[in-house]
Amino acid sequence: xxxSFTSGTWETGEVTTLQRIQLSTEADTDTITRVVTKxxxxxxxxxxPVTPMRVVEVIFKKIFGYPEPKCTQLMLTVHHEGKAxxxxxxxxxxxxxxxxxxxxxxxxxxxxxx
Amino acid sequence: MALFKKKRDGSIAVxxxxxARAFVGEIFNQVVAAENDPNHEWHLxxxxxxxxxxxxxxxxxxxxxxxxxASNSELAQMTVNEETLSAGEAYAWMTSLNxxxxxxxxxxxxxxxVSLHNTDPETRQYIVTIQSLLFGxxxxx
Numbered sequence: 450x451x452x453s454f455t456s457g458t459w460e461t462g463e464v465t466t467l468q469r470i471q472l473s474t475e476a477d478t479d480t481i482t483r484v485v486t487k488x489x490x491x492x493x494x495x496x497x498p499v500t501p502m503r504v505v506e507v508i509f510k511k512i513f514g515y516p517e518p519k520c521t522q523l524m525l526t527v528h529h530e531g532k533a534x535x536x537x538x539x540x541x542x543x544x545x546x547x548x549x550x551x552x553x554x555x556x557x558x559x560x561x562x563x
Numbered sequence: 564m565a566l567f568k569k570k571r572d573g574s575i576a577v578x579x580x581x582x583a584r585a586f587v588g589e590i591f592n593q594v595v596a597a598e599n600d601p602n603h604e605w606h607l608x609x610x611x612x613x614x615x616x617x618x619x620x621x622x623x624x625x626x627x628x629x630x631x632x633a634s635n636s637e638l639a640q641m642t643v644n645e646e647t648l649s650a651g652e653a654y655a656w657m658t659s660l661n662x663x664x665x666x667x668x669x670x671x672x673x674x675x676x677v678s679l680h681n682t683d684p685e686t687r688q689y690i691v692t693i694q695s696l697l698f699g700x701x702x703x704x
Contacts, residue, residue: 498679499664501694503701504657511654511704544624547613552631554661559614 488562490543492536495556496527508553509535512546537562566699567653574647575703587656587696588643590663594636597666598629608669609662635659650704657700664693 494505502524509520513536526533535557536546543559550557566583568576579587597605609632613620638655642648648656671686673679679687 497665497668498673498676499668499690499694500661501697501701504661504697507654507657507701507704508661544613544621545627548624548628549631551611551613552628552635552662553658554665556611556665558612560616 489537490540491534491560491562492543492546492550493532493558493560494523494527494535494550495558496531497556500555502528505555508550508555512549512553565702566696567648567703569703570647574649575653575700576647577645584643586692587660588640590693591636591640591643591656591659594659594662594666595633595640598632598636604670605663605666608666632658632662636662653700653704657697657704660693660696660700664690664697667693 505524505527506517506520509515509523510517513520515523523533523535535550536543540559540561547557547559564578566578568578570576593603593605594609597603597609600606610625610628613624613628635655636659638652639659642652642656645652667686667690668674668679671682673682673690679690682690
């Protein structure tokens with residue numbers, strides 16, 4: 450280890466412990482920030498011409514536990530607009546909900562929010 | 564008489580005759596077969612992409628979906644001759660019938676009301692019959 454005196458401080462020629470801690474803290478902060486700002490994923494249900502509306506409501510209630518009025522409103526959005534975003538959030542949960550909806554016979558997919 | 568009736572204890576009475584039970588039993592058998600057999604004509608429509616913009620889906624997610632479909636359709640298959648169903652069993656019936664409905668419209672390219680109207684009478688009757696069963700089940704859930 451070499452020591453030199455510059456501008457009133459001793460430098461070792463290596464990263465000091467304090468600097469290392471600061472670097473580590475910066476890296477952690479950076480990682481956390483990226484997780485928080487990740488784009489949410491959307492679960493989309495698509496309209497089809499045969500599934501009865503009441504069935505769609507029952508499936509929404511069973512899978513998401515939404516109250517009846519919200520299930521009705523989402524079902525009507527699917528019916529009138531051809532699709533509805535029924536949930537958004539973390540990717541793994543979006544995929545889980547999508548597989549549940551597909552297993553119940555609805556046309557569903559996930560999409561990253563752009 | 565309604566096809567299904569919710570009783571005071573929460574169970575659901577099934578008022579289907581032997582022919583109707585044979586009809587739904589055949590549908591449940593088809594869903595189970597389609598899930599297990601990649602060559603079944605319904606297989607592809609029961610396994611749509613989860614994330615269409617990705618090259619392929621996570622195998623764990625597709626496995627979870629397969630497991631959910633299989634457990635529902637097998638439960639429906641096992642309870643096809645029951646006089647009463649629990650809410651969970653009725654949900655399994657409903658989802659299995661709905662899968663059959665989706666597979667039917669998918670393989671016949673029925674994408675809207677017009678193509679549904681123009682389909683052959685036999686297919687339309689098949690769809691209407693499944694819809695009647697779905698209406699009855701959904702009203703009890």
